[in-house]
Amino acid sequence: MSTLIKNGRIITAEQDYTADIFIEKDKITTIGLSLNITADKIIDAKGKYVIPGGIDVHTHLDMPFGGTTSSDNFETGTRAAAFGGTTSLIDFAIQPKGKSMREGLDIWRKKAEGKATIDYGFHMIITDLPDERIPEMDDMVAEGVTSFKLFLAYPNVLMVDDATIFKALKQTSNNGGLVCMHAENGMVIDHIVKETVANGNLTPLYHALSRPAAAEAESTNRAIALAEMAGTPIYIVHLTCNDALLKVSEARYKGQPVYAETCTQYLYLSIDDISKPDFEGAKYVFSPPVREKWNQEKLWGGLQKNELQVVSTDHCPFNFVGQKDLGKNDFTKIPNGGPGIENRMQMIYDGGVNEKRISLNRWVEITSTNPAKIFGMYPRKGSIAPGSDADIVIWDPQKDYLISAKTHHMNVDYSMFEGRKVRGIAETVISRGEVIVENDNFFGKAGRGNFVKRDTYGAAWK
Ligand code: URP
Ligand code: ZN
Ligand code: ZN
16 A cells, blocks of 8 residues: 655654655655655645644553543544544553553553554553562563653552652663653642541542642652652653742753653643532543643743653543542542543644744644654654654644534543634544544554554653
């Protein structure tokens, strides 16, 4: 199978030019002006942008949490991702407590195999790390699972102590992996939550009020200090607020290899959303929580100044009816997480490029190229160049789109961005040379997505 994309405006993290792209099987083979090559399929991309497929490095598909399971599995979640212009994702496998990382990886590979419609990798969530298990991190790296998430939040469930984090960081300094940190002070938050509940404050808003920005800033700072002591890079996940951003920028200013992502929801949602009456605030319960609105512009500023390098989604959907309502009378029982995998590219395009906060190149960089570089997939992914995987999105910059749960493809009964109008959508989505989305029709077969074995020593090391 071969495809010729003609007349498109090719936008990468560095370049912006008009040319034709020739794809043979799963790879880009030729880029040039007015290519005179016969192809099985010809797509005219005049007036459209041609970008590397989006890469979402933070998703939770089919993930057990709080007595329920996230509502998108690897089939529905990857399909929704594709509709939104995302052609690769990295999900989080979880080491079962007291068991091996390999057991966790096997569980997650089974969840994905036969289902995923786009390419996927895994980070490994480390839940306990006695000394004898430390070499398992090297086994994961050998499998292409080259990043690890550790939690400073959720005591008794996922939280690990500082020494464990330090040991994990030390191990990545030897094996070229990367530690990703959920930075919130879980012990203090647990205490505030207990006080909050004891005072009879049980509505969703109190989820946010019991997880202060200072708890995130403190843990971000601590994680950065642990990485400094271990002499290795670190990546802070789902950074929400200016207080935490200041810790990242200070470390980067000093020259420490600290990297961080924010997520779409923190750029758009705030404490106003979680304050909505009649339990509607539960739609916006995730951790770390929404913040005061003024933080949003600070986060956009962080993206502009490269203090933040990536926008991911932390896609972790739970239905409003039947899942979020487990916490109807007690916010501590609301499963944490929200849906967003489908909307990331268009929300960052609209709020970023259309609103003139970032350039087209920067949009591609923070949604595709940096994720590929930091997580060991570049230049296979995140780039448009001969030899790269033909993961390509043809983007219509003029098309208006109304975000709604009525029309989205995520398997969840609400949208965090319901009613928002955006301009710019993924018109055609190509994954390893195969057109999987065209004009809102889906052609990708379940199971066609490949596991991506990722490299060590990604961009965080450079
Ligand atoms: O609320 C969230 N973010 N749920 C998913 C788990 C995590 O911490 O990323
Ligand atoms: Zn997290
Ligand atoms: Zn997450």
